[in-house]
Amino acid sequence: MAQDNVRESDDSLPEHSEGIRVGRELLAATKPYVEESTATSWWYVGSTFLLMIAALTGAGLIPWWPLRVAFSVLGSLLMVRAFITFHDYLHGAILRQSRVAWWLFHAYGAFTLTPTRSWRASHNYHHGHVGQIMSASVGAFPLITARMWQNATPWQRFSYRAQRHPLVVLLSYPIVFGLNVTILPLLRDPANHLDSLVALICHFGLIAILWLLGGFTVVFFVILLPMTLASAMGSYLFFAQHSFRRMQIASPEAWSYYRGAMESSSYMGMNRVMQWFTGNIGYHHIHHLNVRIPFYRLPEVMAAIPELQSPLTTSLAPGEIADCFRYALWDEGKQRMVTYSEASSGALP
Template sequence: MQQTISHFENAAQKGRALRDETKAMIASVKAETRKFQQSHTGKATWQVINSVGSYVALWAIMYFTVQVSWLLTLPFALVAAGVLVRVFIISHDCGHSSFFQSERWNTIIGVITGLLTFTSYHHWRGEHAVHHGTCSNLDRRGTGDVWTMTVSEYKAASRWKKFGYRFVRNPIVLLVIAPLFLFLVLERFPRKNAPRKEVLATRWTNVALAAMVASMCWVFGTSTFLLLQLGIVSVAMGAGVWLFYVQHQFEDTYWAKNADWDFGVAALEGSSFCKLPKILQWFSGNIGFHHIHHLAPRVPNYHLESCHKAIEAVGAKAREVTLWEGIKALRLQLWDEATSQLISFRQARVAYF
């Protein structure tokens, strides 16, 4: 046990030194990102065509193949799930007003892509803005993030709260049940204290979704459409939640109390550089360059990789997480304030319980 604690303490000291270095270079790095914050109408339009267009084309292919055999349809449904993740990233960028130069077109495309991903664009944009302003802040958890408890909070929690937390952090719940509940149920209701425009937009989104589902059921047949759509959104939303998880939940991530919290450090050290294979990078719309995105949210996804490569200091500070490391990160569940690390239940039990 003493050896484990010593390892944690050494890692914590190293982490604090790195954060001091990060604070010293934030201002210059943010200035360098400005040239990448310019939206490009041509690139944005082409991305809409190759993403939304591909998704529509895949549904057309599934319409014809499902009449022959489900075995022919399933591979196209899997690809459609990957494309749907990319479609969501377009909506995400529109919500940051970074995708198009025109705010009008950001809203139009954001609403359309939101419908395809069963998301209320205005509702999600409001919650996501809170996420960016509170990410890695221990005193402002609870909106747009993954439920994260500290070791001390978990130790002091009731038996039922501990059970609930372990249930929510279970990978099956986190990647299968929770995504469907989040996008298919919670997205149907406006957030607490939402402005009237957001409330109305959420209601109109629900009406539009009902019309879209009814139309697709008429074309495909109710059972066929629902089985295909549920399969597609299950894979897409599970992958999306995993991406969101690994972007902030990794061993040497950053969390701090409000008094010590720093936006720049939260961006570069509380957000990962999820290094994915090129094909997955395409499907995920470059969102793996999440450290850049949090440092400069106005950089559109089609400029994220260039920004990362161009700014040497950012590349050096990036918390690189590979695909395999991202999968292993699912075992990390508790924030240890003493060592400034995210640790597993097992590690917490050995060191503290």
């Protein structure tokens, strides 16, 4: 992928300094870990998809509603894990030579409103620009400076706050995946996004079939509830790992892929159960440093490379979640993230 090639040849990456590897040397230290075990990859992919299908089938067939809710929630968690395997496949980290995997993940992307063409384009852009100030939402949530906020019009402020509002994350199923990832690319460039049309047909076709077979209740427990929960969880993980209180933003002159990975991407602390369901995506600083490392090897990389063991962190604690939404602007003078009220009350530098 384009951003991988740029990262490996970027002359702006700092060199080895005082025994601590940074930049190209740190990236080189991760390269032995891009080697995947095909059998291991298939074990994780196969088991995840089978468990997900079993959980969603139970949500659709079991008559007792509390158990249906439990299976539906379990299905949503397994959808998050399945999405991480889909994400790794599109990065070329797992099963890149497998035609079976190609069909499996393209089908998964279609049924979950994640057509591969638009997702890959926007996500690659995100990897190439993480840690940069962007007023537009291209492959990521927008991030502007306190000065830009102070100079913004009321409409620009409303638009920025709306895009980063918790409700957008909560309603990611229709807004992020339905509208931004699927419908808008199709409307803007129909010829190059026919897979978005296929995704809409597959997703809503499945809803129609389930409705005919079991009515709204089956659709709710098999599609609507798990898609809402999985989309919200996935979007929050994506949002929080690049918009957290302790993150750093480098100036355009000082920015590099290394700094984007190590200073603008977090390590999200989770218990082992949540690490499993989220496919180790909490090791996000390592993933951004080298996207070709399979998700199941990320803990191994952190344990083996000392320079990756003291990352900027966040967590799923309620206070940390609130901070991720509150600290929404980068203050160039203070060199830290600030709240809207801090930016509004501060003087222009």
